[in-house]
Amino acid sequence: MNKKLLKMIGRRIVQSVIVIFIVTLIVFLLNQMVPGDPIVNFLGPNATEEQIEYYTQLFGYDQPVLVQYFKWIQGLFRGEMGRSVALQMEISDILFERLKVTLSMVFPAFILAVALGVTLGITAAKKRGSIFDSVISFFANIGMSMPMFWFGMILILIFALKLGILPTSGFTAFSEGAGEWASHIILPVIVLAMGPLAQFTRQTRSSMLEVIRQDYVMTARAKGISQKAITFKHQLRNAFIPIITVMGMSLGGMIGGTVLVESIFVVPGLGTLMISSIKSRDFMVVQNGVLVIAIAVALCNLIVDILYGVIDPRIRND
Amino acid sequence: MADKLLEIKDLNITYNTEITTVYAVNGMSLSLEYGETLGLVGETGAGKTTTCLSVMRLLPEGIGEVTNGSIILDGNDMLNLSEDKVRELRGNIVSMIFQDPMSSLNPVMTVGDQILEVLKEHNKDMSKADLDKAVDDMMELVGIPANRKNEYPHEFSGGMKQRIVIAIALVCEPKLILADEPTTALDVTIQAQMLGLINDLQKRLNTAMILVTHDLGVVAQTCEKVAVMYAGEVIEFGKAEHIFGAENLHPYTKGLFDAIPKLDEDTERLVTIDGMIPDPTQVIKGCRFAERCKFATDKCKVAPPVVEVEPGHLVKCHRYGK
Numbered sequence: 001m002n003k004k005l006l007k008m009i010g011r012r013i014v015q016s017v018i019v020i021f022i023v024t025l026i027v028f029l030l031n032q033m034v035p036g037d038p039i040v041n042f043l044g045p046n047a048t049e050e051q052i053e054y055y056t057q058l059f060g061y062d063q064p065v066l067v068q069y070f071k072w073i074q075g076l077f078r079g080e081m082g083r084s085v086a087l088q089m090e091i092s093d094i095l096f097e098r099l100k101v102t103l104s105m106v107f108p109a110f111i112l113a114v115a116l117g118v119t120l121g122i123t124a125a126k127k128r129g130s131i132f133d134s135v136i137s138f139f140a141n142i143g144m145s146m147p148m149f150w151f152g153m154i155l156i157l158i159f160a161l162k163l164g165i166l167p168t169s170g171f172t173a174f175s176e177g178a179g180e181w182a183s184h185i186i187l188p189v190i191v192l193a194m195g196p197l198a199q200f201t202r203q204t205r206s207s208m209l210e211v212i213r214q215d216y217v218m219t220a221r222a223k224g225i226s227q228k229a230i231t232f233k234h235q236l237r238n239a240f241i242p243i244i245t246v247m248g249m250s251l252g253g254m255i256g257g258t259v260l261v262e263s264i265f266v267v268p269g270l271g272t273l274m275i276s277s278i279k280s281r282d283f284m285v286v287q288n289g290v291l292v293i294a295i296a297v298a299l300c301n302l303i304v305d306i307l308y309g310v311i312d313p314r315i316r317n318d
Numbered sequence: 319m320a321d322k323l324l325e326i327k328d329l330n331i332t333y334n335t336e337i338t339t340v341y342a343v344n345g346m347s348l349s350l351e352y353g354e355t356l357g358l359v360g361e362t363g364a365g366k367t368t369t370c371l372s373v374m375r376l377l378p379e380g381i382g383e384v385t386n387g388s389i390i391l392d393g394n395d396m397l398n399l400s401e402d403k404v405r406e407l408r409g410n411i412v413s414m415i416f417q418d419p420m421s422s423l424n425p426v427m428t429v430g431d432q433i434l435e436v437l438k439e440h441n442k443d444m445s446k447a448d449l450d451k452a453v454d455d456m457m458e459l460v461g462i463p464a465n466r467k468n469e470y471p472h473e474f475s476g477g478m479k480q481r482i483v484i485a486i487a488l489v490c491e492p493k494l495i496l497a498d499e500p501t502t503a504l505d506v507t508i509q510a511q512m513l514g515l516i517n518d519l520q521k522r523l524n525t526a527m528i529l530v531t532h533d534l535g536v537v538a539q540t541c542e543k544v545a546v547m548y549a550g551e552v553i554e555f556g557k558a559e560h561i562f563g564a565e566n567l568h569p570y571t572k573g574l575f576d577a578i579p580k581l582d583e584d585t586e587r588l589v590t591i592d593g594m595i596p597d598p599t600q601v602i603k604g605c606r607f608a609e610r611c612k613f614a615t616d617k618c619k620v621a622p623p624v625v626e627v628e629p630g631h632l633v634k635c636h637r638y639g640k
Contacts, residue, residue: 215421218422219416219422219424220424222413222414223408223409223413223435223439224405224406224409224410224436225405225435225436226405233427233435237427238425312426313425314425
């Protein structure tokens with residue numbers, strides 16, 4: 001039984017590696033097609049031909065496209081991502097610094113969305129048709145359709161400008177004080193969590209409703225076990241497959257999709273780094289950034305697949 | 319201890335939806351002694367399953383509603399007990415075997431755990447070792463090697479799944495089993511096996527059973543008593559030999575027997591009872607079968623009396639009234 005599970009996990013890891021490899025190729029080629037040059041951008045309009053040529057050679061941008069690609073991949077295996085032209089720093093240093101900031105928003109937001117979404121979804125399903133259910137469904141619909149940037153601005157307007165209890169923007173690392181960190185992060189986390197929260201609530205509600213009518217739930221009732229045991233042991237575990245799918249996709253999407261939230265709240269995360277790098281045509285940073293995001297998304301999918309196998313014994317077989 | 323295991327009196331059940339009200343069970347009465355086997359026969363929509371669910375108090379919440387009558391099970395007034403008390407009885411004093419074994423087991427729980435769950439719920443002071451032993455014994459009893467208890471339902475065939483379902487129903491040694499068409503979803507050879515198994519275990523554990531079925535052959539094989547249901551009420555009740563003796567029968571029951579194809583005669587078409595079961599959303603004052611009955615007279619516009627045509631054989635029909 002566990003052998004089956006391990007085999008399944010091994011297969012999924014191989015698949016993930018292939019996907020990540022394909023992503024590197026696509027992102028590299030796309031970058032080649034984008035007009036503009038990082039060196040020209042960095043040196044500015046007053047640079048001489050010699051200067052441009054010197055730096056182009058220094059960064060290896062004069063070499064054939066394929067050679068550049070293989071050098072990049074080669075570097076990755078040694079743990080080197082290259083240097084940023086615009087920032088004049090090792091790309092791996094910047095990226096991981098920024099990734100930490102992004103993750104410190106994404107994880108709290110994700111946990112908030114999961115805990116609240118699943119709870120609300122179960123409650124709504126149990127009290128289907130009640131006022132409570134209608135209110136939850138109403139807000140879930142609003143949550144899913146409200147644009148992030150608008151919601152973010154409204155929150156800034158209320159909590160920062162009108163009430164003055166939270167800062168409008170910026171970021172403080174956790175190591176510099178938990179209170180400061182929390183006050184800066186609370187609004188971005190809420191904005192980031194809203195969409196997924198609404199989605200988890202709806203998905204949990206509908207999966208639970210589907211499961212509630214199953215025969216095995218009737219069997220469980222006929223055993224005389226408590227409603228709590230029925231909900232958690234029989235219903236939720238069966239309802240969890242589609243919920244986990246949505247969660248995995250959301251977590252991946254949140255890591256890649258913090259661009260908007262980081263821009264609104266001026267957070268120095270991965271998203272804002274990507275935007276500035278695209279503007280300065282610093283494509284080595286862009287492609288490494290995309291790679292990091294791709295790995296994160298692949299990792300989320302991998303975890304979801306493993307959880308499938310853990311939850312549902314039927315999936316271990318194929 | 320009460321003298322009767324189960325006593326259903328004048329039971330009325332409706333299903334209320336937004337569109338309409340369905341009168342599923344109408345003035346149903348039934349009684350069952352300890353250790354007895356009763357066949358509950360009737361066509362689809364006659365209210366057989368609804369009756370069983372109401373005994374377990376498992377009617378769909380907010381939709382199914384008992385509007386009148388009483389159900390006394392082993393001295394417990396089922397309709398007026400607290401939910402907690404009912405939970406103590408479910409699976410313990412009364413348990414149910416559902417129609418479709420394919421879907422009545424939880425796909426993400428091992429079969430052993432599913433049997434264990436009900437045993438543990440009703441025997442909280444039993445030790446882990448004793449519980450495990452009881453589960454193993456039960457599995458062996460229904461003919462499944464105990465070493466397969468860590469497998470999941472999808473690893474078993476339909477017949478074996480039904481054995482597991484039976485094990486779940488019997489592991490607490492209940493006083494009453496409600497078997498709701500336990501063999502409908504299985505093929506014929508497995509059906510016979512399953513009935514044999516249920517009968518065997520029932521005798522061994524001295525459990526009473528209500529066997530819900532369409533199949534008169536099955537009833538003849540396994541049941542001591544028979545109740546025929548039509549449009550939500552029992553129209554005929556008696557010992558199996560009364561019903562299968564084919565005398566003084568309710569016209570509907572007679573129709574059911576006539577509808578069984580005979581092997582020794584050439585028949586072009588199957589014999590049927592003309593007409594349809596009455597619309598369950600309508601309240602009918604007189605005999606519910608009158609519209610389809612070839613013996614119907616003006617008398618049938620009033621509700622028929624229950625007549626004891628011979629000792630222990632009750633028929634609800636004007637034909638036998640004085």
